[in-house]
Every structure is written in C-alpha cells, then in structure tokens.
Amino acid sequence: MMEFGFSLSPSSAVDLDKVDTSRFDRLVEMEPQARICIGCGSCSATCTAEPYSGMSVRKVLLGLQRGRDAEVDRMLAACMLCGKCTMVCPRGINTRHLILSLCRISGKGKEGKA
C-alpha cells in the first residue's frame, strides 16, 4: 500500500465553546468599559510600545475573549502607560486604568499577590 504523507494537524480555529474567558470576565467586573471597544485600532496605531511588543489594547481585549492569554501578557509587557491610547479612543475608554487592572489579574482571573 502506498503511504500518503498527510496527517491531521490541530485546527487553529478558535472554539468558542471551549475558550476560557474568565480573565476577561474578571476584567469586565473591574472595568465595565472593556465591553464597549469597537475595535477601530486607533489605540494600536498610536501606541508607543507597539514597535517593541506588538502592544494594542484592541488586540489585548480581543485576545482575552479568544483565549490567547499568553499573547496578551507578552503585549502588555512593553506598555509605558503613556496614555496616548486613552486620548485617542473614540469610545472614551479609560484604557490606561484598564491596563493597570489587567496587570493586577494574572493567569486565569487571579489577583496579584501582595
């Protein structure tokens, strides 16, 4: 028999049935504004830290809702809290405070330890 070189690779699709959004849910408790992002990308384009970690508040919020926590933490690490994203957000989201709140909850919705 011929062996064909095909094998099934795990799908890269996001399975919304299985995604763990507990960190996003915790964030929404602290920052209800996290829900009103329209994903316009203003924050990403203006971000001072973007060149260094791909930081984007839009992607952070989306990432948390799609179970991409590690990526979110990587992006957040270069944030300089300069406040430009807060200034440009057309929905008036206090992104700076949102980032600080997010930095307090690590992993799956745990509070930062004292």
Place this chain on the structure above:
Amino acid sequence: MKKNKNNANQHVAIIGGGIAGLEAARALLGLGYRPVIIEKSDRTGGHVADWHRLFPDMSPAKDIVERLRRETEGARTLLQTEIYAAGRLGNDYTLTLSDGNTLRAGAVLFSTGFDLFEAAKKEEYGYGIYDQVMTNADLERWFNGGGDKRLDGKEIRRIGFVHCVGSRDVKAGNAQCSKVCCITAIKQAIEMKEKFPDAEIWCFYMDLRLFGKKYEDFYIGAQRDYGIHFIRGRVSEVSENIEGRVIVKAEDTLAGKPVKVSLDVLVLMSGMVCNRQVHGLACQLSLGVDEDGFLKSRDNIASITESDNRGIFYAGAVTGPKTVPETLAEARSAALSIHAYLSAQ
C-alpha cells in the same frame, strides 16, 4: 388631500432655508398656505447648495436646489434674518426677527439642519496645520470650481479619506453615526479617481455603513472599477515628511498590523453634528433636546416630524443626520402634518 379653505392665507414660519425648508414651503404653497422662510445666511439651499453631485445617481446638487428655489418663489423668503425671540400667543406663535418685524404664524417648522463638524477640533488629523489636509466640504467646493491650493497645480498621486471625523467619537462630543459619510467618501473617492486616474486612493473606515438604495453598488464599483483600497482602521495620527507629504498612521485591523502611508492629500469626512445655534430657540419654546444635541421628536418611529409642542414641527437634519431623499420626504410629511394640524383648529 384637499386644499385648505378655512385657513387660507394662514402663515407658517419655516426656520431654515435649506432643502428641508424649501421642500416644505413648496408643499405648503401647494396646500394653499403662506409659508415664510427665515434664513440666516444670504441664500437658500443650505449645505446642499455647496455640494457638487449627489449620490447615488451623481445628479448635480445645483439642479435640485435651483428647482426648489424656483418652485418656492411664491413664498416669502427672509434672507440674513435671525430670530431673536419666540413665544406662544393663543394658538399662534410669534417670532421676533432681527429685521425688527414680528411674525405671527399658526405653525412653526424647524428645518434648521445640522453643522459640519469643525475638523480642526481633531487636532491629531492636522486640519489647518498641514497644507495637505482638507475636508469633504472643501473638496465639494473644489469640484464646484472653487480653487484650492491644496489641489490646484499639484501632482496628486496618493489620496486618503478618513471616515468618521467627529462622529462616532465621544471625545469630539458626538457619539452618533453621521450616516452619510461612508457613502460620501466612496462618492468622492470615485470622483477623485476620475480626476486623477493615476492616483492611489485609500479609505480608512471603522465600519462601512452602506444602507441606502444603490450604496452597495457604489461600493462594489469603487472596489472593482476604480481600485480604491479600503482599510479597516481609524486614523490616529497624521504627521508630515520632508517630501511634503502627510503620513497617516492607522491600524489595518483586518491584518492586525499598524500601517502608515504617505499621501499628497488627505480628506477628512467631517460628520453631521447638531446645530447648536438652535438650542436657544428650543429652550424658549421648551422643546426637548436629545443627548446628541439634535432636537427631540415626539416619537422616533411614528411622528418623527412632530415635536412635543402643538404647532411645532421638524423636518430634516434638525432631528439627526439624514440623507437628501430622507430630508425631502420628511419635509413633505411635515407639510402634511402641518396641514392636518391647522385644518383641525
């Protein structure tokens, strides 16, 4: 509907001589009333009179404005006239005008329209700072033959359009969608492509809201026939490079990557915002003002052209951003409502 007999010669005050006011006056004349158009500027036609061509049929704006002017010649039109005070007197309203006269009217129609968002207020877009940045209104003026040093005699190879300037933006004080800017941007992009066939054109949008008749066809045409690029991302910064181009920074949210592009001209789609000048009058007559600053209709579904006050009616963008056909339809509807109201008196 029958022409009114009992109320013949009844005055109807129309505040604002834009297309809403003109169309309502035309309809009221037809119903046998004596509409009085009160216009603060030195000509009627409002914003549409400044426009070049109208979507979706690319019909000249001049045609419709001139037709309306012609057909309302029978109405009294007070130009360069403002209203100092307004009040109720029995069943009528009295308006104190800036020309010293007082007008007594059985009904008042607010067709005060909208203001275009002042693009300079969004400083990060550089309007008034960079020589390459203009607005949708500036572009129409240029289409109409008014010269513009941002375009005349320049080699234009790269053009950008920014949607949602001052609309859908709480920072600018306008949370509402301005409704017509998406299709206007596409219309203007096509017109620019026709003027500058070699130019590359980018439209930066947050969402494309192409709801009206033939709008989607326009969109398809812009993509297929004119090769206009659509980037889903709101522009956040504009700067200038040494070659005298502006550099626009946005995120291409579909690619998930920041993009920047250098442009010869950047057109800002200033949105429709409420006309604040009307707030004083609204206050005197105890008319409701919505959170977005537009006047409040009695009901947003069934009676959009009626206010909470008997005898006061609305038409067009006074209650929110509207397209030209919507405005005209509302004006006719308001005229009928006024007729019904006055006939019942």
Place this chain on the structure above:
Amino acid sequence: MIERIPGAFHPFVLPFVIGMVFVLAWCLAGMLRILFELPREDRRKFFVSLITPRILWKDIKDIFLNCLIHVRLWKRNKVLGYMHSSIAFGWFMLILLGHVEVFLFLPHRVRFLYYPIFFNFFVAEADATIQGEVLMFLMDLFLLLILSGIVIAIIKRFRSRIVGMRRTTRANALDTVGLYALWAIFPLRLLAETFTAHISGGSFLTEPAGQLFHRFISNDMHILPTWWAYSIALGIFMVVLPFTRYMHIPTEMLLIPMRNAGIRIRSARKGFARLEYFSCPGCGVCIDACPMSVRKENLKDCTVYLNRQLRRKNEPRIEEISDKCLLCGKCTAVCQVGVEGPELRMALRGERKYALTPDYGRIETSALSAPLAERKAKVLYYAGCMSQLTPSIRKATAAVLDRAGIDWQPMDPDGRLCCGRPLLTAGRTDAARELMAKNREIILASGCDTLLLTCPICYRVFLEDYDLPGIRVVHHSVFFQELLRDGKLTPKNTPVEPRFVYHDPCELGRGCGIYEPPRETLDALGTLLEAPKNRQESICCGGSLGSLSLSFEKRKDITLGALGNLTAARPDTIVTACPLCLNTFARYADRPVKDLAQVVLENTTD
C-alpha cells in the same frame, strides 16, 4: 508675692497632670516610632540637621512662623489667619509667661509641671510688684487675644462662609470632644482667674470682672469649681488629642525640622509620610482648592480626606482617593502645613501589587540613538508622546527653532519612548527607572548639549529624575523667552495687539516653578491678561494623566471650571504650554486655544 497654698499642690491639678503626662508620652513614643521607621540615611540626615546651626535656625524660625503665627494661612485668609494665630500664639505666650512668672518669683517651683499653668491659684498678691503687674497685664492681654480667636472659631463652626470658606470638613465624634474642650479651656481660665483675682491679683480683664461678679455672687465659693473645671477641660483636651486632628500641633513641630533636613516621602505609610498625614489639621482649605470639587461626588477625595482615611486605615477609600486624584498639586500649594497630596498618592499607588511587570528589555537603544549621533545637533528636541497628538506644537516649535537659527534635531520624529513620568505617577517606579535608563542612553549618545521639551510632564521628569551630566534640560517656554531676549526672534508689529490669557500647566507651574518666562514672552508679543486664579493657584485643565480612574465624561466639568476662570478676563486666545492642556481645553473652549510655540511663531518675524 506670697505662696498661698502650702506644699504647692491641690488635687484639682490632677486631670491636667494626667493629660499632660499622657500626651507627652504619646508624642515621645510617636516620635521614636517615626525615627525608627525612617531609612537609616534619612535618620542620619535628620540628626545632622539638628546640629547644623543654619538648619536649626531655620527650624526654629519655621516652627515659630508656621505653628504659632500661621503666616501661610494669613496670606490666604486673614480671618482664618487671625483665628489660628491668636489661639496658637496666645496660648504659647500664656505658657511662656506662666513660666517666666514662676522663674521670677518662685524658682524652686519650676519642677512642677502644673505650677505655671495654675500660677494664679497658688499665689497671692502676684501683682504687688511692677514686674508682677506687667506680667499680669500681658497674661490678660493674651487671654483676651485667645478669646477673640475662639469667638471666630465658634462662628466658623456654624457659618464657615462668613470666614471665606465655602466648604470645610465635618468633624468626627472625638474631634468634636476635643473641639469643645478647647473652646472651654479659655473661658474657664478667665472665670477661674476672675474669681481668684482678689487674692492673686489680676489685670485689666480679670480684676474688673472679679469686682463685677463680687456684686452679686460670692467669688470665693466659685474659686475651686472653676479651677477644677479648667483643669478638667485641659485634661480632656490632652487625653483626646492623639485621636483627633489636633494631633497636627505636635506632629507639625517634628515635620518642619524633618522637611528642612531634606527628608522626602519614601514609603506611603511609614516615617515621613506618616508625619505628613498626621500633620494635617483638617482645615479643609484643600476642598475648595481641589479642581475635582466642581462635582459633588468628588468632595471627599481631596487630600484632607486622604489623610483622614490613612489615619483610619480605611483601605478601600485610600485606594479610591489615591487613584482618582489629578496630581495637580494645588492642595499642596494652599496647604498651610505643606502636606504633599500628590507625592503621598504616588507612594500609595506604588504599594499596589501587580501580577504583570513591564519589561523593556527588547528595546534596543543603539538603533534609536545611531541616527541622532550621526547628525549631532546641539539642541535635541524631545516632543514626547502627547505632542505626537498635537502636531501644531511640533510644527510650530520646529519653525521657531529654524527661524532663530538653532542647530537642532528631533529626538522622536515618529514617536519613540515615553519619558517615564506616566509610569512614575502610576506608582510603577521600577519600570519607570528601566525606561528612563533607556532614554538616558539615547540622549547621552546623541551628543547634544541641550534637551528641549515642549511637554511639562516630560520636562519635570527629565529635570528631577534623570542624571544627564553636561546637558541642559529646558522647557520651550524658557527657551523661547531667551531667544526673544537675545534678539534671535523679533516680535512682529501688529496694529491690534492680541489679548492672551496664560494657563499655568500644573507640572510646569506648581511642578517646576516656571511662572514668569511664558508671561514675559506673551507680554512681549501682545497683551497679557491674568485669570483670577493663576500661578500657584492655577486650576488643572482636567486632562491630567495623574488621575488613573477619573473617566473621560467626569473630567468635563473640571475643564469647564478651568475654562471659566481663564475666560473671565475676556482674552482672544487662551495660551498654554502643555500638549495635554491644549488638547483638553480645545475640546470645550469657545475661543482659540494655542500653545506658546504657536503664539511665538505667529507673532515674530525672521
């Protein structure tokens, strides 16, 4: 002078003695605790300052002027100044003169703590000598002074607007006990001395009063009860003192020498910070001053309440108050004690624990500094993050620099690194230091001799927290004023002089003390008008990055309040020198708002 009471003791002195011993022990323990909490080097600094004559003299002078005379309060509000200094200085003089009396007449009684306080009870014919009479006169005079202060205090309690305060703090139960005890002390002393005047002697106040009372009551019968009451009032006041806002009196006397020794807040709760929040007299001057007070919901978020909550250890409120503040520094500017509201809050924010720490390791400074080092201009212009969103400032600054023929280059033409101040104000100090080190490398490698800033937020951090040897850090308001002064820029002749009002940005004015250079510039280019509240009292625009939690919508009223102040003098143009103020004001202003750079560009010629 005769000693009337053998053994120099009477049981009525006990309440006072108990109170006095208690409060002295408490203060001593508190002082030791604060000393112990200080970092070792600060403690050393403090001790060294006490044996440095120059600082010691300043300590004495400051304590006298601030704790007793209340000069800062006088400058702010004459009635309140009089009220506080009459009570504090008057009381101090009563104690001092009491001791002088004892020293002069009965030196062997000096060791009794209570003797100078109750002197008139223990002696007879104290006014027999000329010294005695003078002292008695002075005692009555200062008692009268205090009583006049108490009258104002009572009026203020019930009608604070009469003394020019719109809002004042509400006292808690113990504060009220302390307050009433304090009010009672001096009238009771007057009564006690009045009833004793025919024995001990008195002066213009106590003697006639004694004679008056004598007409219809028996003075002798009232001697003991009034002295008891006086002593009890003193005792109550001193026992409750550590638990009331009156603790500010002894605390401030330690705060002043520590501040003069150069000690600053290092930890949010301990040492110097503790000293600051216990020094707060709770007067509430900061409530009216706070720009957030335009909204009723923020009334309890100003520094006086932060101090109160810190004393009560009310953690949720401490966090809320710390995060809301705009850090504009106006509370410190008006505070008579000098409690540093913003610094306290920044330290409190620094206490917060985060699961995620920033890491700027991936930022390669060499790539960023290489083009700068190659071009090598004398002046390096760092626009900063905010100026990326205000192209008018960047463009005008560049044009002015070119017009003046300056050899310059931009440090961040398309946005580079943040200055670090936003991280510092958010309490993320370590991250800020890491970022600042990166910027420092870039600046040093650029070969510049001047670092020019158009953003006061950046300016402050480069000035205060960076170590840039040989490089002058300068804000454009100062730099442009020098260019005008040196004739590198020439004012344009305009037929009608533009009318400007200048807004002092918080970080530039109160933060760095720059008030005059921008005014001199505007004065040279047009007519300079002043807002009613200006310089140290300038009102924050409301856009401050200092506030972490204040939402966009809730800032609007603050901005409108500040704009109302600025437009009072009917200027054509509002001028500021901060991109954030420009951005914030432009949103709601009814007339043009410009940066100083734009005004300089428009009103000068080549």
